[in-house]
Amino acid sequence: xSIRERMSGNEAVAxxxxxxxxxxxxxxxxxxxxxxxxxxxxYVADGRVETEFICVESEHSSLSxxxxxxxxxxxxxxATSSAGLSFMNEVLYxxxxxxxxxxxxxxxxxxxxxxxxxxxxxxxxxxxxSGFIQLYAENNQEVYDxxxxxxxxxxxxSVRLPLMICQDGFITSHAIENIELEEDEExxxxxxxxxxxxxxxxxxxxxxxxxxxxxxxxxxxRVAQAEAMKRAKQVxxxxxxxxxxxxxxxxxxxxxxxxxxxDVALVIMGSSAGTAKVAADALRxxxxxxxxxxxxxxxxxxxxxxxxxxxxCKAAAVMDKSEGFSACGGPLFAETSGALINxxxxxxxxxxxxxxxxxxxxxxxxxxxxxxxxxxxKGAEIGPVYSHLGVRSL
Amino acid sequence: xxxxxxxxxxxxxGQGAKTASQLLADAxxxxxxxxxxxxxxxxxxxxxxxxxxxxxxxxxxxxxxxIYEPDFVAVVDETLIFSVDVTAGLKKDGAVIxxxxxxxxxxxEALRGYEGRVATIDARAxxxxxxxxYFPNTPMLAALxxxxxxxxxxxxxxxxxxxxxxxxxxxxxxxxxxxxxxxxAMDRVCYEK
Numbered sequence: 001x002s003i004r005e006r007m008s009g010n011e012a013v014a015x016x017x018x019x020x021x022x023x024x025x026x027x028x029x030x031x032x033x034x035x036x037x038x039x040x041x042x043y044v045a046d047g048r049v050e051t052e053f054i055c056v057e058s059e060h061s062s063l064s065x066x067x068x069x070x071x072x073x074x075x076x077x078x079a080t081s082s083a084g085l086s087f088m089n090e091v092l093y094x095x096x097x098x099x100x101x102x103x104x105x106x107x108x109x110x111x112x113x114x115x116x117x118x119x120x121x122x123x124x125x126x127x128x129x130s131g132f133i134q135l136y137a138e139n140n141q142e143v144y145d146x147x148x149x150x151x152x153x154x155x156x157x158s159v160r161l162p163l164m165i166c167q168d169g170f171i172t173s174h175a176i177e178n179i180e181l182e183e184d185e186e187x188x189x190x191x192x193x194x195x196x197x198x199x200x201x202x203x204x205x206x207x208x209x210x211x212x213x214x215x216x217x218x219x220x221x222r223v224a225q226a227e228a229m230k231r232a233k234q235v236x237x238x239x240x241x242x243x244x245x246x247x248x249x250x251x252x253x254x255x256x257x258x259x260x261x262x263d264v265a266l267v268i269m270g271s272s273a274g275t276a277k278v279a280a281d282a283l284r285x286x287x288x289x290x291x292x293x294x295x296x297x298x299x300x301x302x303x304x305x306x307x308x309x310x311x312x313c314k315a316a317a318v319m320d321k322s323e324g325f326s327a328c329g330g331p332l333f334a335e336t337s338g339a340l341i342n343x344x345x346x347x348x349x350x351x352x353x354x355x356x357x358x359x360x361x362x363x364x365x366x367x368x369x370x371x372x373x374x375x376x377x378k379g380a381e382i383g384p385v386y387s388h389l390g391v392r393s394l
Numbered sequence: 395x396x397x398x399x400x401x402x403x404x405x406x407x408g409q410g411a412k413t414a415s416q417l418l419a420d421a422x423x424x425x426x427x428x429x430x431x432x433x434x435x436x437x438x439x440x441x442x443x444x445x446x447x448x449x450x451x452x453x454x455x456x457x458x459x460x461i462y463e464p465d466f467v468a469v470v471d472e473t474l475i476f477s478v479d480v481t482a483g484l485k486k487d488g489a490v491i492x493x494x495x496x497x498x499x500x501x502x503e504a505l506r507g508y509e510g511r512v513a514t515i516d517a518r519a520x521x522x523x524x525x526x527x528y529f530p531n532t533p534m535l536a537a538l539x540x541x542x543x544x545x546x547x548x549x550x551x552x553x554x555x556x557x558x559x560x561x562x563x564x565x566x567x568x569x570x571x572x573x574x575x576x577x578x579a580m581d582r583v584c585y586e587k
Contacts, residue, residue: 006420177428177431272458278456360460361459
């Protein structure tokens with residue numbers, strides 16, 4: 001039986017972690033994810049978890065401690081944001097290539113500069129090639145649910161990859177909203193215990209972890225890792241199906257909102273998707289067939305599946321909440337246009353970079369983009385393929 | 395979406411406007427509503443103007459943006475009305491509730507032509523009388539509930555009694571004072587004559 005509660009996205013993460021009771025939580029604080037270890041420290045102090053809670057001196061060390069713990073066969077977690085995630089960069093690749101299923105909670109925040117504490121995805125997008133699975137959430141419920149599924153996906157024998165669950169810093173991490181929590185015992189049963197097949201000090205089969213990979217081996221290791229990321233797609237769906245049967249809430253690679261007959265659509269991530277849905281509802285009242293595709297899994301990227309849902313759409317805007325400085329569009333646009341490149345039927349596509357450093361994204365902002373798409377759908381000039389929303393003239 | 399009520403809180407860093415917004419969310423949550431309570435973060439400094447928000451609805455709120463056309467505005471520090479446009483976008487059929495010992499008509503001039511209802515509550519006096527210290531949030535919360543009717547009065551008071559019972563389980567002696575403080579604040583809201 002679900003428990004009706006209200007809490008912030010950060011507290012939802014901490015609550016899920018309390019219920020999961022991982023072996024190790026290595027922590028170093030940074031805004032806006034600090035509350036996650038802060039709540040968890042209380043659970044440790046109150047004896048509600050058996051976790052080894054390690055306070056370290058940097059994010060490089062917090063993830064390194066997780067890597068050590070995972071190599072020894074433990075279930076390890078940490079949390080961070082922004083510059084903290086950047087500081088982990090080197091070891092993110094280590095965790096992924098060692099195939100250690102660390103789970104990392106990210107309350108996404110802009111990177112400097114100018115220095116800024118508010119939300120965008122410049123931190124998580126900068127790590128899109130690290131080999132971590134990335135799942136994104138619209139609200140506290142989704143970040144909680146993603147975390148309940150995270151270990152099962154990451155630790156699956158055909159995957160064995162680390163995973164980051166991303167939520168919007170402040171916008172959801174600090175917003176108190178209603179949430180349906182699950183009973184502790186039900187969560188423990190769903191997540192299960194971690195029994196890795198091999199680990200560092202397994203006496204029957206001790207491992208060497210992190211050896212040098214000469215050219216004769218490096219590429220095979222990378223391809224094996226790439227294959228695991230491909231297999232993660234199937235596992236994400238299987239775990240989501242079991243989650244639906246157990247707790248009743250549905251998840252996939254993305255959520256389609258009113259896409260059945262949509263002429264115009266936004267491809268968007270995180271909390272902005274909810275705002276875009278409200279805009280789509282209002283436009284439908286005016287006879288505009290608007291829809292929203294909310295990306296949940298960015299790594300692995302569900303390219304073919306996205307082609308399928310966009311095939312009958314006339315014009316779509318990819319909404320990028322990070323500036324990739326590619327001079328031709330943000331990272332979500334690169335993925336989406338790459339996925340559509342050989343599709344026989346596909347929409348006209350534009351990229352709209354928005355919401356950087358916490359710039360507010362409103363129903364009106366979403367409507368403005370939808371209306372531009374309506375023009376394109378009717379044959380108007382596309383105009384700039386890559387543009388920025390709501391910027392004052394420079 | 396069901397009936398949606400939007401509230402904006404103005405306060406100064408350290409005064410607890412964010413906490414007040416969380417208390418309102420708690421009260422509405424206990425009454426069975428869907429709630430949002432969220433602060434707007436900037437370079438926070440103690441004493442600097444800050445904003446917090448609430449959305450309260452019968453269905454889950456999907457919008458995650460700031461609130462530009464609130465139904466109600468609560469001002470925790472009355473000096474803010476001279477430096478911040480607290481009634482910006484405030485709906486005419488809504489109201490602004492200001493923490494002040496003054497009468498509403500004395501403050502209207504500072505409200506830049508706002509045409510809707512103005513109410514005041516002397517949160518300091520109520521708080522000092524019943525809590526013995528200045529906690530503006532408790533009277534502000536009660537005054538906002540009284541003016542907005544987001545939660546029906548007796549329901550609000552009985553939910554809060556239960557909530558305080560849990561919150562102050564180890565200090566039951568403070569529950570009564572807090573409840574009296576809420577009730578008095580609701581009774582002492584001043585409207586324009």
